Amino acid sequence: MARYRGSVCRQCRREGQKLFLKGDRCYSEKCSVDRRNYPPGQHGQGRPRFSDYGVQLREKQKVKRMYGLLEKQFEATVHKASRMKGRAGDNLLALLERRLDNVVFRLGFATSRAEARQLVRHGHFLVNGRKTTIGSFLTRPGTLITVRDKSREVTRIAGALEAAEERAVPQWLELDKDNFAGKVNALPAREDITLPIEEQLIVELYSRY
Numbered sequence: 001m002a003r004y005r006g007s008v009c010r011q012c013r014r015e016g017q018k019l020f021l022k023g024d025r026c027y028s029e030k031c032s033v034d035r036r037n038y039p040p041g042q043h044g045q046g047r048p049r050f051s052d053y054g055v056q057l058r059e060k061q062k063v064k065r066m067y068g069l070l071e072k073q074f075e076a077t078v079h080k081a082s083r084m085k086g087r088a089g090d091n092l093l094a095l096l097e098r099r100l101d102n103v104v105f106r107l108g109f110a111t112s113r114a115e116a117r118q119l120v121r122h123g124h125f126l127v128n129g130r131k132t133t134i135g136s137f138l139t140r141p142g143t144l145i146t147v148r149d150k151s152r153e154v155t156r157i158a159g160a161l162e163a164a165e166e167r168a169v170p171q172w173l174e175l176d177k178d179n180f181a182g183k184v185n186a187l188p189a190r191e192d193i194t195l196p197i198e199e200q201l202i203v204e205l206y207s208r209y
Contacts (some may be wrong), residue, residue, distance in 0.1 A: 004007055009039070014154045042141060053092065053205070053208075054202055055201060056202065056205035057199045057205065059197070059198055059201040059202055059205075060074070060201070060205050060206075062197075063096070063197055063199075063202060065209070066100065066113075066195070066197075067096050067099070067113060068101070068113050068114055069096075073136070075206070077092065077095050077096065078092055078202065078203070078206045079206070080095065081094075081095055081203075082203070082206075087158060087198030088203045089200045089202070089203050090189075090190045090199070091119075092202065093188070093190065093193050093197065093199055094187055094188050094189075095138070097188040097192075097193060098138050098139050098140070098184075098187070098188065099135065099136055099137070099138065099139075100120055100125075100127065100132065100134065100135055100136070100137040100138075100139060100145070101113055101116045101117040101120050101135035101136070102116070102140050103143075103145060103173065103182070103184065104116040104119065104120060104125060104145065104182075106169065106170055106173055107145065107164075107169060107173055107175050107182035108160060108161050108163075108164025108165075108167065108169065108175060108177075109125075109147065109157055109160055109161065109164075109180075109182070110117070110156070110157070110160050111115065111156075111159075111160045111163060115156065115160070117135040119154075119157065120133060120135045121133050121135060123148070124147060124148055124151040124154060124157065125145055125146065125148065125151075126145070126146045126147075126148055127139070127143060127145055128143060128144050129144075129146075131148070132176070138182065139184045140187070141184055141185060141186050142183075142184065142209070143183070143184040143185060144181065144182075144183050145181065145182045145183070146179070146180060146181040146182075147180035147181070152180050156204065157180075161177060161180075169182075170192050171186075171192055171193050172184065172185055172186045172187065172188045172189070
């Protein structure tokens, strides 16, 4: 599969902000964005000027990298959001947030979305009592996510839960740390998503095609 295999810190530096792709490192003094806050490469310290299309493209790349989607996956999500009722930008963010790998990350069972996706793929979680290994699975209000009994001693999950105490769980989710469980209480609203995203730029970009 055409996954990016290079340094994820380069992606954060390219977008000029933390995308939280490296787990705990993003919260430490070792974060590459804090140490070298300019794009990677020979001409990284120049002063690039972007056209309107360039600004839209950078926003799309930022969000795509943030959630760890491939181009075809992201494009399909944008088109699905456009066909739904309501604002396409709000629908897009809600679809991205409802992904199982993102919910696992938001609940604090993983330190990054990439780690959450891997843990889901390896079968460490149950969704409404059933083993689910698809990271793109769309949750809905009432969805119950639990760590399998034999997976509760996995160091990465236990360590992530301890580190998650420093991060707040979104209001639309509920975490039961003692029972290694989380629940989706509602669909994510735009005000629940505090990430620095200008979703309208992405909608405008895809409306060109």
